[in-house]
Amino acid sequence: SLENIVYVEMTENPFEPYIESLRQQLEDQDPVFLIGVVVALAVVVITLFLKYFLTSKTVRSAVLLVGLCDSGKTLLFSRLLSGKYKRTQTSITDSSAPYKAKNDRGSTWTLIDLPGHDSPQTSVPGEVKSAARAIVFVVDSAIFQKEVRDVAEFLYVLVTDTVISRNVPDLLVACNKQDITMAKSAKLIQQQLEKELNTLRVTRSAALSSQDGSVGDFEFSQLPMKVEFLECSARGSKGEDGDADIESLEKSLAKL
Numbered sequence: 001s002l003e004n005i006v007y008v009e010m011t012e013n014p015f016e017p018y019i020e021s022l023r024q025q026l027e028d029q030d031p032v033f034l035i036g037v038v039v040a041l042a043v044v045v046i047t048l049f050l051k052y053f054l055t056s057k058t059v060r061s062a063v064l065l066v067g068l069c070d071s072g073k074t075l076l077f078s079r080l081l082s083g084k085y086k087r088t089q090t091s092i093t094d095s096s097a098p099y100k101a102k103n104d105r106g107s108t109w110t111l112i113d114l115p116g117h118d119s120p121q122t123s124v125p126g127e128v129k130s131a132a133r134a135i136v137f138v139v140d141s142a143i144f145q146k147e148v149r150d151v152a153e154f155l156y157v158l159v160t161d162t163v164i165s166r167n168v169p170d171l172l173v174a175c176n177k178q179d180i181t182m183a184k185s186a187k188l189i190q191q192q193l194e195k196e197l198n199t200l201r202v203t204r205s206a207a208l209s210s211q212d213g214s215v216g217d218f219e220f221s222q223l224p225m226k227v228e229f230l231e232c233s234a235r236g237s238k239g240e241d242g243d244a245d246i247e248s249l250e251k252s253l254a255k256l
């Protein structure tokens, strides 16, 4: 009867014809239709990939100078930017300036000088951490023996930081003040820090446990980021009148 027909038509799914034709086309394996689907998916994947790739490249352009008080961060900052010697005082706030790397690409990084008086946990603000492409960890090689515990603790906080271990910036350990006779070499500083970080790893947590699951002594090569130890002197052998000895640092910054 007429009543029955109207009832059937009203309960029918309005998308039924489309789904039916979709099913039909898939069944027929219409090549044009399938190619269309593949191309559409490819466009979505490539767009997402490019977006991720480009944003992570452009945002992370900061090079941080971190380390304990008096290690020479501010003098290095001045020497890297202008080459000039400068009398410094304990920094209260951070300062930043564009730094042009000495390479053919002409890369420009934002160099950020951070004060060293804060505790390791609060010394690097969150937004600075996530912008870091490289961290220059400045060590006073002349009084390293006295400070080894504090230096190791600072380094431990940095490499176990969640933001930093996600972004994996390069870690350049600048063994500064090499112009002083008593200065320890980069090799010795690396060995001592590995020993000290091993102790911290054992006593604190398993956060630094090696990636391959092997148990044994801590080595910097086990960290997810690239680590490099280098020697420099922000003062230089001739002091205020002469140039700094920072070629090794400049070379590493040119490779970023």
Ligand SMILES: Nc1nc2c(ncn2[C@@H]2O[C@H](COP(=O)(O)OP(=O)(O)OP(=O)(O)O)[C@@H](O)[C@H]2O)c(=O)[nH]1
Binding pocket: 067, 068, 069, 070, 071, 072, 073, 074, 075, 076, 088, 089, 090, 091, 092, 114, 115, 116, 117, 176, 177, 178, 179, 180, 232, 233, 234, 235, 236
């Ligand atoms: N002999 C020698 N002295 C240095 C060298 N680099 C820095 N200094 C001196 O060490 C002192 C501290 O240097 P700063 O650059 O102010 O140290 P900083 O790391 O910025 O210190 P904070 O801002 O307090 O964290 C200054 O008197 C510098 O002249 C170096 O390579 N050799």
Ligand SMILES: [Mg+2]
Binding pocket: 073, 074, 075, 088, 089, 090, 091, 113, 114, 115, 116
């Ligand atoms: Mg300073």
